[in-house]
Amino acid sequence: MGIKVLDARVAQQVAAGEVVDRPSSVVKELVENSLDADSSRIEVELEDGGTSRILIRDNGNGMPPEDAKLSVLRHATSKISAVEDIEAVNTLGFRGEALPSIASVSAFQITTSTGEGAGTKVVVDGGSDAEISATGTPKGTTVLVDRLFYNVPARRAFLKGSRPERASITETLTHIAVAHPKVAFRLTEKGRDYLSLPEAGDLLERLAQIQGVAKARALRKVEYESGAFKISGYAALPSLTEGSRSHQTVSVNGRWVRGDNLHRGLDDAYRATVPGGRYPPVAVEIEVDPRRVDVNVHPTKQIIRFSDERAARAAIAAAVRSAIEWRPPNASSAPRTSERAFAQDRLAPPPEYRPKDNEYAAARAAESSVAYSSGTSKSLREVREEIYAASKPTKERAEAPLAAEELPERGALPRLEELRVIGQLGAGYILVEEPEAMWVVDQHVAHERAILDRLHDAENPASIQSLLVPEVVELSPGDAELAAGNLEELAVYGFEAEPFGPRSVRVMAVISTLADRDIVGAFKNALAAISGTDPGRRREDHILATIACHSAVKMGDRLSQPEMEALIKSWLTSRLPATCPHGRSICYRTSLKEIGRKLDRH
Ligand SMILES: Nc1ncnc2c1ncn2[C@@H]1O[C@H](COP(=O)(O)OP(=O)(O)OP(=O)(O)O)[C@@H](O)[C@H]1O
Numbered sequence: 001m002g003i004k005v006l007d008a009r010v011a012q013q014v015a016a017g018e019v020v021d022r023p024s025s026v027v028k029e030l031v032e033n034s035l036d037a038d039s040s041r042i043e044v045e046l047e048d049g050g051t052s053r054i055l056i057r058d059n060g061n062g063m064p065p066e067d068a069k070l071s072v073l074r075h076a077t078s079k080i081s082a083v084e085d086i087e088a089v090n091t092l093g094f095r096g097e098a099l100p101s102i103a104s105v106s107a108f109q110i111t112t113s114t115g116e117g118a119g120t121k122v123v124v125d126g127g128s129d130a131e132i133s134a135t136g137t138p139k140g141t142t143v144l145v146d147r148l149f150y151n152v153p154a155r156r157a158f159l160k161g162s163r164p165e166r167a168s169i170t171e172t173l174t175h176i177a178v179a180h181p182k183v184a185f186r187l188t189e190k191g192r193d194y195l196s197l198p199e200a201g202d203l204l205e206r207l208a209q210i211q212g213v214a215k216a217r218a219l220r221k222v223e224y225e226s227g228a229f230k231i232s233g234y235a236a237l238p239s240l241t242e243g244s245r246s247h248q249t250v251s252v253n254g255r256w257v258r259g260d261n262l263h264r265g266l267d268d269a270y271r272a273t274v275p276g277g278r279y280p281p282v283a284v285e286i287e288v289d290p291r292r293v294d295v296n297v298h299p300t301k302q303i304i305r306f307s308d309e310r311a312a313r314a315a316i317a318a319a320v321r322s323a324i325e326w327r328p329p330n331a332s333s334a335p336r337t338s339e340r341a342f343a344q345d346r347l348a349p350p351p352e353y354r355p356k357d358n359e360y361a362a363a364r365a366a367e368s369s370v371a372y373s374s375g376t377s378k379s380l381r382e383v384r385e386e387i388y389a390a391s392k393p394t395k396e397r398a399e400a401p402l403a404a405e406e407l408p409e410r411g412a413l414p415r416l417e418e419l420r421v422i423g424q425l426g427a428g429y430i431l432v433e434e435p436e437a438m439w440v441v442d443q444h445v446a447h448e449r450a451i452l453d454r455l456h457d458a459e460n461p462a463s464i465q466s467l468l469v470p471e472v473v474e475l476s477p478g479d480a481e482l483a484a485g486n487l488e489e490l491a492v493y494g495f496e497a498e499p500f501g502p503r504s505v506r507v508m509a510v511i512s513t514l515a516d517r518d519i520v521g522a523f524k525n526a527l528a529a530i531s532g533t534d535p536g537r538r539r540e541d542h543i544l545a546t547i548a549c550h551s552a553v554k555m556g557d558r559l560s561q562p563e564m565e566a567l568i569k570s571w572l573t574s575r576l577p578a579t580c581p582h583g584r585s586i587c588y589r590t591s592l593k594e595i596g597r598k599l600d601r602h
């Protein structure tokens with residue numbers, strides 16, 4: 001077959017694949033156009049999850065007839081005129097591609113009016129020439145996309161069915177709504193609301209509309225500025241997590257983006273405090289000089305590139321970390337907001353064990369498990385003040401008086417000197433008294449939390465301790481061989497070991513927290529992590545968590561009064577006392593009032 005120049009219509013249909021691959025990408029493009037037109041209300045109506053019909057109605061500026069005619073032509077845009085303009089672009093669109101792409105693969109219709117003179121209707125069927133007519137319509141624009149991909153059967157075959165497509169649209173629209181709290185959004189199908197978000201006063205109110213007031217209370221305010229980046233928004237305490245990233249929204253200069261690099265920055269912030277595969281809700285906006293980001297690296301403009309990618313990742317990590325970190329007001333050192341890596345002298349992994357960025361990349365594709373609740377604006381406004389109080393930066397909160405029933409999970413812990421260790425219960429729990437309440441602390445989990453924090457602390461590194469009597473660990477021949485082949489990596493985690501016969505290994509030194517504790521258990525688990533997980537951060541986190549777990553006192557260990565006091569102190573002065581590596585509860589708190597009630601003291 002000889003070479004032929006493709007017919008313009010076919011070329012457009014092929015190119016459309018880059019911009020639209022499913023109904024949610026159509027919704028994203030059209031909603032972004034509505035936002036660029038300064039709409040304050042955007043409604044999306046679907047049929048069959050958008051696979052049969054998508055209608056988007058906005059109350060924005062609309063287009064005069066000449067523009068409406070041009071809008072469906074390729075490379076027709078009102079947003080830039082020279083390539084340099086992209087550098088400072090402040091609109092979401094600029095490529096002049098979305099409408100012609102969508103119009104080439106659907107039965108497409110746009111009705112628009114600027115509110116002056118007659119409105120205009122433009123009809124395009126599968127990329128045919130546009131039919132233009134005058135029509136009466138209120139100010140704003142309505143776009144109708146019927147039978148998406150009806151003329152590209154191969155693409156249509158890839159659609160996943162009404163429910164998953166609708167879930168993807170809901171997720172997309174939710175992210176955009178978080179990035180634009182002052183705009184009202186509504187998503188309906190067959191008269192049912194899938195999303196109903198009245199205009200919100202600010203981001204926190206929008207998050208409360210989406211996630212519910214209870215979850216919004218677990219959010220902490222993010223306010224951070226460093227170098228080229230100004231970052232603001234909200235981040236959940238690690239005790240609140242979801243099974244996917246659907247509640248993590250990052251926007252850059254008003255554009256909702258998805259980027260592995262930024263997601264990794266979020267993961268860095270929550271490192272060692274949330275279990276793998278769990279994602280605390282986050283909504284942050286990054287403001288950066290537009291010349292430092294390239295928004296034109298991907299047709300959907302969702303992936304962007306920073307001139308300094310590492311700095312962007314570090315900044316988002318530091319911003320979120322400083323919002324969620326909590327230190328008791330009397331703790332000796334100031335809140336640590338700098339990048340904290342596992343980098344102890346002797347424990348620093350040699351370069352070959354340093355995770356490479358792409359090794360632990362986002363193979364964790366977010367499932368689209370979407371279950372958004374919509375609230376009414378009235379009740380939201382009523383509780384808004386309350387949420388505000390609860391989400392103040394933690395430094396400010398430390399000064400505020402404690403609400404009587406407030407749980408430590410909420411980030412509010414009393415001063416250390418106000419606490420008294422009463423004793424031990426069932427050789428597993430430490431009872432602690434504070435002025436108005438009693439705590440029952442899980443001794444193992446609290447200790448584990450404190451130790452893990454220490455293992456991740458680059459400023460105050462844990463040391464390696466030689467064992468007076470080396471520990472001989474009995475293994476299967478296979479595991480003994482595995483250990484022998486990985487002595488260097490084991491040494492990275494403090495295990496100085498050598499082969500000791502065909503079925504055992506002799507451990508001569510360990511991280512000091514592990515000396516006198518369950519060395520055998522920790523060693524075996526570390527070995528299992530080395531054979532069962534890929535090298536990288538997850539493996540490192542896993543091994544450190546193993547060491548912390550086996551170093552910690554156990555359920556059933558009797559503790560002396562000074563031991564209990566030391567344990568409580570090191571737990572409460574750790575970075576995130578209220579969270580445990582496995583997401584378990586650490587402390588149960590009951591107020592004296594509640595105890596009084598139980599004993600009929602009214
Ligand atoms: N809802 C709308 N309200 C007002 N004008 C609109 C609307 N949708 C599109 N337009 C106009 O039509 C033009 C073409 O839209 P299109 O989405 O194809 O391109 P773009 O937004 O400029 O760039 P991109 O392809 O990057 O989205 C826009 O530049 C804008 O002037």
Ligand SMILES: [Mg+2]
Binds near residue numbers: 032033092093094098
């Ligand atoms: Mg556009």
